[in-house]
Amino acid sequence: MKTFFRKPETTIGLLGMLMIAAPIMANDIEGAGDHPEIPRVAGSSIVFYQTSDFDRLTVPTGRWDGDELESSETLEGEVIRMSYTFEDTSTSTLRIKRSYLQELEARDFEILYTASGGELSGGDGRLFFVHGSGLFTRGVRDCCRLANRDRDIRYIAARSADGNVLVGIAAFNARQIGPAVSLAVATADEMDDAMDHQPLTADEMETGLIEQGRVAIQNILFAFDSDEILPESAEALATIAGLMQNRPDLELVVVGHTDAVGDFDYNLRLSMDRATAVVNELVNQHGIARERLRPAGAGMMAPATTNRTESGRAENRRVELVEIVQ
16 A cells, blocks of 8 residues: 655645546656546646555445444445545535536446535535545545535545446535545556466476566555555465475575555655565564575565556556565
């Protein structure tokens, strides 16, 4: 998982017709970009951006009654959470909401639920946004905090015609900022893309180590914002362990890699934590001697391909094995 945000600042500008667009804005935070199916409203820029290559997203499709949601929809896949602020602080949240509705409907999205203010929950919708929805992480809330008064919260839940994209969007007035948008979107086929890599056999791993000195393992996956290894990784870990058991002389550096989204130091720590988790799994669950394994974190420093596309960033999030030659 990668997270990056910019400290809130108030900017005032002139916004003409409020229309959906998908530009790359000069004042977006580094590495952030619009979801290809959910372009931004013109005049806005990304101030918070958080991605996970695989997670489960639950989107509310009904009111929060103080204890639970009336209804919700869930989708697994790549999850992106982001927030936008606007150049023109007089832009109304109603206009923002209607711009999103118009664009989503033009793209054949099904509108699952839309409501505003007290229709969402008590506190003019505040309880839905902060407690009930589960959509907006603390990073999102810290980036763009709800205004103390005149919050004017408006919400949309929608799903693409093919069912592969699920999104929750909230437009609201943020404290000391003005109009803002926070959204969370899951894309099922992003997980399919990541899993297009066929699991490597032990022979294929060994060939890569002999011929290139390293081999990339794309099928070791981690939980959202965590070094927790997902169960889907079991086959790849068992194959690595089998190779090491058949080659008792083999010693490896386990290197974690991230994409280029987010803070450099954060990515470096995360890649090291995930490499260490893989080493611990091989030692504790598969009986590989710890002295044969060394964890290392490369962060974003050694991309396998471009970080300018979502498919490229998925390719760059990986674990590599590097042979230690004595």
